[in-house]
């Protein structure tokens with residue numbers, strides 16, 4: 233997939249140039265099937281005629297070939313030089329929730345940002361730095377989170393982490409140093425996060441979810457001192473924490489001295505309206521904001537952030553220093569440069585368009601092939617959840633799907649104590665529309 237610069241003229245020429253380049257350097261090897269013109273046009277946000285024209289032009293140049301009814305392919309011999317060894321198939325199983333399209337990673341913008349970082353770094357920047365993170369990145373992130381997520385954050389209050397995973401570990405260490413041993417988690421919720429918390433010495437205690445998000449009345453009955461929640465787009469149900477619940481949650485924290493950990497994991501992706509601002513912006517005194525670039529860019533970068541309430545900042549800073557003395561500095565400076573250049577925002581805009589289209593494709597394919605599945609939650613993020621008819625064993629279905637290379641997640645695997653219908657969390661962001669449709673069709677067959 234390609235990202236076009238929409239501010240520049242002539243999108244068709246840009247697309248043709250990118251295709252020639254990818255064919256020329258072997259990223260698109262001979263025989264690779266290109267997306268249908270309708271799908272590529274929708275993903276890029278251009279008219280179908282633009283894509284059809286580009287395909288025709290490249291066919292005339294001998295770079296592409298097509299056979300009636302079977303699509304458009306990179307022509308044999310279109311890549312100059314020695315044959316390019318076949319690339320490893322993408323390791324991402326279709327329908328695996330929560331994973332972005334790694335082929336969309338903005339390699340050029342990242343290379344430019346990395347070069348800027350390397351050229352601009354003083355020798356002393358390569359020393360052990362502030363364990364809290366490179367000051368340049370903390371300043372950029374504070375600006376970004378204030379602007380995009382309506383957070384209330386100063387650079388001094390931010391820790392750069394190796395992903396949300398480390399942020400949870402640091403919070404657990406800080407809470408344990410205050411004698412806290414249990415933490416509320418959403419039920420259903422992320423099993424991976426429960427494991428992180430358990431490994432860090434906190435026992436996850438289930439707090440139920442309903443159509444309005446975290447059940448704060450149930451939380452009040454638990455006598456917990458901390459709770460972890462995903463207010464912007466609950467994982468896995470996809471519901472948004474309702475305004476009255478936000479107020480109630482903040483009131484609970486202020487009344488009891490409790491801590492709310494806000495996992496803002498995929499909040500930049502909302503397709504039906506502008507994203508709701510983060511909870512931390514309403515109550516920075518009691519909310520710790522956790523985020524990462526794992527959904528917006530790629531999980532492999534291992535870059536994230538944590539803004540704890542001021543009262544917890546000293547413990548968090550110590551925990552971070554003990555953990556690793558600070559993360560890799562050049563990557564941090566590169567992310568700072570990407571944010572400063574506007575490249576991060578540009579990438580998000582392009583990715584949002586692609587994922588919105590893929591979500592629509594997934595919803596239509598579910599209606600067609602799996603009409604018994606009911607989609608829940610708002611149009612946001614990188615996955616949707618479906619509930620299935622009573623009696624379906626969702627874990628067995630997900631197991632069969634995995635055996636066929638499909639990565640949907642069983643809703644029952646995300647539950648601790650809650651009861652409810654079987655279901656699946658279905659990721660739609662990571663693969664192109666035709667792969668998405670065929671995986672959903674296959675899922676229906678397995679059901």
Ligand SMILES: Cc1ncc(COP(=O)(O)O)c(C=O)c1O
Pocket residue numbers: 330394395396397398422425462467495497523524525526531535536
């Ligand atoms: C609910 C949730 N929060 C956060 C994350 C991000 O974790 P990390 O930043 O460690 O990659 C994920 C990743 O899958 C997730 O599912």
